[in-house]
Amino acid sequence: xxxxxxxxxxxxxxxxxxxxxxxxxxxxxxxxxxxxxxxxxxxxxxxxxxxxxxxxxxxxxxxxxxxxxxxxxxxxxxxxxxxxxxxxxxxxxxxxxxxxxxxxxxxxxxxxxxxxxx
Amino acid sequence: xxxxxxxxxxxxxxxxxxxxxxxxxxxxxxxxxxxxxxxxxxxxxxxxxxxxxxxxxxxxxxxxxxxxxxxxxxxxxxxxxxxxxxxxxxxxxxxxxxxxxxxxxxxxxxxxxxxxxxxxxxxxxxxxxxxxxxxxxxxxxxxxxxxxxxxxxxxxxxxxxxxxxxxxxxxxxx
Numbered sequence: 001x002x003x004x005x006x007x008x009x010x011x012x013x014x015x016x017x018x019x020x021x022x023x024x025x026x027x028x029x030x031x032x033x034x035x036x037x038x039x040x041x042x043x044x045x046x047x048x049x050x051x052x053x054x055x056x057x058x059x060x061x062x063x064x065x066x067x068x069x070x071x072x073x074x075x076x077x078x079x080x081x082x083x084x085x086x087x088x089x090x091x092x093x094x095x096x097x098x099x100x101x102x103x104x105x106x107x108x109x110x111x112x113x114x115x116x117x118x
Numbered sequence: 119x120x121x122x123x124x125x126x127x128x129x130x131x132x133x134x135x136x137x138x139x140x141x142x143x144x145x146x147x148x149x150x151x152x153x154x155x156x157x158x159x160x161x162x163x164x165x166x167x168x169x170x171x172x173x174x175x176x177x178x179x180x181x182x183x184x185x186x187x188x189x190x191x192x193x194x195x196x197x198x199x200x201x202x203x204x205x206x207x208x209x210x211x212x213x214x215x216x217x218x219x220x221x222x223x224x225x226x227x228x229x230x231x232x233x234x235x236x237x238x239x240x241x242x243x244x245x246x247x248x249x250x251x252x253x254x255x256x257x258x259x260x261x262x263x264x265x266x267x268x269x270x271x272x273x274x275x276x277x278x279x280x281x282x283x284x285x286x287x288x289x290x291x292x
Binding site for chain 1: 135138139140141142144197221222223224225226227228229230231232233235253254255256257275276283287290291292
């Protein structure tokens with residue numbers, strides 16, 4: 001048996017990256033809860049390295065995030081497992097762009113549709 | 119084994135950030151908690167995190183599938199990852215499962231930007247039931263809860279996959 005279907009999630013989000021951090025033993029729930037409360041929206045951590053956190057922030061524009069940059073970084077600094085360096089800054093703050101999802105090519109399961117599409 | 123009864127389970131956390139300790143593995147304890155709530159007698163093994171490498175992922179599960187463990191749960195590596203952002207990790211769990219499983223069904227959840235946000239797979243390998251969960255904690259928790267709740271009512275792969283898909287999609291604020 002082999003069956004594959006696809007669905008589209010129509011959610012608006014902004015991809016937010018903060019660099020210049022030292023990270024070890026991070027509980028991603030701590031950062032999601034802290035920033036969700038600060039920004040009053042849903043935040044999801046999608047990638048972490050030793051010096052960088054990448055997040056999806058739903059239903060908020062990059063402009064609003066820009067206005068609050070200092071407070072966001074200060075909030076992140078208070079989370080256990082995160083240490084700021086003097087290079088700490090928001091390095092990416094971009095809203096996702098709509099794609100023509102009616103014309104996504106078939107997806108073979110090994111790569112994503114967008115990868116073939118580009 | 120009746121498919122609705124889980125006596126033995128294997129949890130495989132994946133990802134270089136989990137393996138190196140940069141990020142705490144908070145998903146595995148939650149998956150264990152949810153499984154034990156439904157199957158109190160279940161013997162659950164959580165193996166050390168596996169790197170984002172297709173061969174290592176399959177190798178980690180192969181021996182357990184050969185031994186007939188009832189359930190194998192992969193955590194993380196379900197999205198497009200590095201294919202969209204060079205700073206994200208390499209997400210290979212779903213492609214490893216696509217090539218390894220005997221029977222399978224999947225739901226690929228795309229964002230409206232055309233990116234693959236999550237590829238959820240339910241399948242079998244030998245006598246083992248195999249599923250994957252997304253890495254973000256709230257999505258992983260929603261998916262495993264949907265899995266155990268559906269297993270009792272309808273242990274069909276398609277029904278399980280559908281319930282897990284609905285649970286993950288419900289975590290996106292649409």
